[in-house]
Amino acid sequence: MTGKKLTVIAAIILAGMCVLPLGLGIYPQHVLIVSLFYVMMASSWNLLAGYTGQVSFGHAAMAGIGAYTSGILAVKAGIDPWIGVCAGTAIAALLGLGLGALCLKMGGIYLSLTTLAFSQILHIVIVNEYDVTRGTMGLQVPGLMAEYSKITYYYIMLAAAVLMLTILYRMIHSNLGLNFRAVQNDEAAAKSVGVKVLQVRILAFTVASAMAGFAGGLYGHYLLLITPEIPSLDLQFNVLAMTVIGGMGSFIGPIIGAFALNILAEKIRDYGEYHVLVFGLVALVVARFAPNGLLGLWRRFRTPTAHPLVK
């Protein structure tokens, strides 16, 4: 697809997204806002897991860092939420840098377990530090603007998502993106052709964590109540399922996955929290039988002859 055609399609979708909530009620608007949060989470996690092969389970924790940093600053020090969101982004970036450095020599399951431990430790701290975080009761925080307006929140989240996706798109299609994929495919080979593998891995961790922190910060100020549900494994596995089912390692996959699964989750909410279980199972099946997700299936269907001519 040419760049021009792509720009036109993106513009049409964006225009659609701008008018979409106007005819909708409060509840569908809420679902869309949450979906946009998940778009940001899944797309940034995809940068880390899909493009550099670092399957971190600490991504929801980074969103929690962003949300709690901004929330605590607002509640305890009266700092403006917008500045708080920036601070949360910065702290998440720093922690991402540290976590990335810690995991540098690890790959595969070891990295996943280490980040899982990080996420669990953070969760325990948040639940227990009641004086600071209000534990499982949740921290009541001010909104991003004086007057609460769903539609304004929608546009803020949309703008944030568009900004983030633009950065991600440019990154993936730059030299850095090629280096990311080289590292994911084969670290030793990447090193042998001059890729600074350690830098690339840490950079991906830092950028992805900053993005999660940013998304989490905004999300917290939208919900007005920050609970340990944000830095939770439930949320982490949602993000994972959305990315894997949508199509890991592709730009569009996580976006589709985030909308599809979040809307689906709302539809089946009446049956309890089983959707997490169902998504987990579906993600497993997809990862086994269609490793490139729904997007990969669609592409395979579109171009059935894209098979090798082996000489």
Added chain:
Amino acid sequence: MALLEGRKISKAFGGVQALNQVDFVVEPGTIVGLIGPNGAGKTTLFNAVAGAFKPTSGKVVFDGTDVTGLPANAICRRGMARTFQVTRPFAAMTCLENVMVAAINRHPAKPRSFIETFAREKLSFVGLAEMEGFEARHLNVIQKKRLEMARAIATEPKLLMLDEVLGGLNTQEIGQAVEFIRSLRDRLGLTVLWIEHVMGAVMKAAERVIVLDQGQVLMAGTPAEVVADPRVIHAYLGE
């Protein structure tokens, strides 16, 4: 001055002494064969020289500077490139992208159009031009070896280290491959250090041959000297 010099390189894996005080030189502009029976330590020597791991002791001097223990990417930037015995292409990337990764790290400031043209040149040099859009995992072993060579050449090295690039070829193809390896030096001006099991090919293309056996240099000399040496015959065939 030698382009590459190994000084008393040793490498132990636990109790196994894979390399023991290996001394060798590679003069610029030459094709040097590195031979030896299985388990002699040839690939270990490659890895120790190219920075895949650090030698236990000893020194690697490349192009006048000590590069011992530098990471592989830093050594690559100084002008040393390699292929792998068991091929390691970027499997889920296209052939063109595989070579582009090498190109962007050699020419980080160049525009994408330059990088693509540059990478295509390297692909055609190894005869993979028509495969550029295919993911590397679809290639057969011989094509993967060629892809790795294209990738290595795209780093614009002074020294190219090839690890068994002829495995699986028939006699006629080996003849072509020998021509190809000569062209690396004659057309691209590369110095080549080349591990190979196909003895006939090494003897035809290389000017010097280093023989490793049980982690030590058994001898080094011209191909004629090497094949005539009783120690070499003994190492390969036994008593």
